[in-house]
Amino acid sequence: MNPIVSIQNLSKVYQGGHQALKEINLEIKEGEILALLGPNGAGKTTLISTICGIVSPSSGTVTVNNHDIIKNYRESRELIGLVPQELTLGAFETVWNTINFSRGLFGKKKDDAYLEELLRELTLWDKKDNELRTLSGGMKRRVLIAKALSHQPKILFLDEPTAGVDVELRKDMWNIVRRLKESGVTIILTTHYIEEAEEIADRIGVINNGELLLIEDKKELMQKLGQKQLIVEIKEPIETLSTQLSKYSVSLSEDGSKITYTYDTRGDGTGITSLLQAINESGLSLKDMQTTQSSLEDIFVNLVHDDGGDQNQHKNSKVEKPHAH
Numbered sequence: 166m167n168p169i170v171s172i173q174n175l176s177k178v179y180q181g182g183h184q185a186l187k188e189i190n191l192e193i194k195e196g197e198i199l200a201l202l203g204p205n206g207a208g209k210t211t212l213i214s215t216i217c218g219i220v221s222p223s224s225g226t227v228t229v230n231n232h233d234i235i236k237n238y239r240e241s242r243e244l245i246g247l248v249p250q251e252l253t254l255g256a257f258e259t260v261w262n263t264i265n266f267s268r269g270l271f272g273k274k275k276d277d278a279y280l281e282e283l284l285r286e287l288t289l290w291d292k293k294d295n296e297l298r299t300l301s302g303g304m305k306r307r308v309l310i311a312k313a314l315s316h317q318p319k320i321l322f323l324d325e326p327t328a329g330v331d332v333e334l335r336k337d338m339w340n341i342v343r344r345l346k347e348s349g350v351t352i353i354l355t356t357h358y359i360e361e362a363e364e365i366a367d368r369i370g371v372i373n374n375g376e377l378l379l380i381e382d383k384k385e386l387m388q389k390l391g392q393k394q395l396i397v398e399i400k401e402p403i404e405t406l407s408t409q410l411s412k413y414s415v416s417l418s419e420d421g422s423k424i425t426y427t428y429d430t431r432g433d434g435t436g437i438t439s440l441l442q443a444i445n446e447s448g449l450s451l452k453d454m455q456t457t458q459s460s461l462e463d464i465f466v467n468l469v470h471d472d473g474g475d476q477n478q479h480k481n482s483k484v485e486k487p488h489a490h
């Protein structure tokens with residue numbers, strides 16, 4: 166299949182000398198959901214801003230549906246919708262006027278039927294006459310998506326669509342993205358959350374320090390990196406693990422009150438049930454339990470540490486983030 170976006174040897178050096186992108190090569194397939202994962206400052210926003218023509222490249226080329234983003238700016242930009250990171254909306258304009266205006270900016274003919282369908286799809290139709298300032302944060306995010314889709318682009322870029330939003334709204338966003346994919350839109354989103362990429366992406370690109378460290382099919386990547394920990398807090402601290410418990414890949418905290426079990430979420434069985442049984446049979450009573458997932462930072466550490474070596478070799482993560490459910 167022809168790539169809908171083709172990026173070749175793309176580099177960006179900002180004024181002041183910071184190199185935000187280093188020789189990026191990437192082909193985005195039509196109809197896919199691509200998640201670009203990376204920590205703060207990795208270069209994700211710079212990358213999508215360059216494709217959208219907001220940031221000018223220092224070297225390299227980008228084509229969108231075979232249109233060069235610089236030589237054929239209008240043709241390429243018309244195919245793109247961009248949902249920025251910040252909630253950049255006016256206050257007193259209505260939802261309807263906002264998206265109508267956006268469509269007009271692209272020189273597209275009025276199409277009330279399409280815009281109605283779009284607002285209905287984003288459950289914004291009953292808010293169409295509301296002023297933007299009266300909307301909740303979640304609704305404003307939907308308006309930004311409606312704005313970005315108002316001119317019927319083939320490609321949608323979402324910059325950190327769920328940063329700082331609650332779990333409910335995050336799931337809502339994921340559903341919106343899935344439906345858009347079904348309607349044929351190619352979606353590229355940036356995120357800090359590996360779970361987000363895991364949930365909705367077809368492919369995942371990992372960016373760090375302006376470099377595309379890897380780009381891989383989600384399923385294959387998650388198999389390599391999908392590791393979780395179960396932390397079991399016990400009522401009475403112990404000094405050593407029983408022989409029965411030592412058979413599992415568990416470790417005991419220094420104060421003897423927590424047993425951490427590392428398991429692979431992709432396996433047939435996690436082994437949690439039998440571990441809990443073993444804890445019980447060892448005469449220990451549970452106080453509390455939680456699961457954590459390797460953070461993206463850990464994954465970077467592993468990637469960089471492995472230095473191109475066998476990424477199947479898991480290392481225990483030191484930084485743990487609470488599982489975001």
Ligand SMILES: Nc1ncnc2c1ncn2[C@@H]1O[C@H](COP(=O)(O)OP(=O)(O)OP(=O)(O)O)[C@@H](O)[C@H]1O
Pocket residue numbers: 179180181183184185203204205206207208209210211212
């Ligand atoms: N206009 C600019 N001028 C100079 N440096 C910039 C500019 N914009 C971004 N940078 C720098 O380029 C690097 C990449 O920034 P970018 O915003 O692309 O990262 P990001 O991966 O999107 O991060 P975040 O997740 O925080 O949005 C950062 O070090 C940033 O400080």
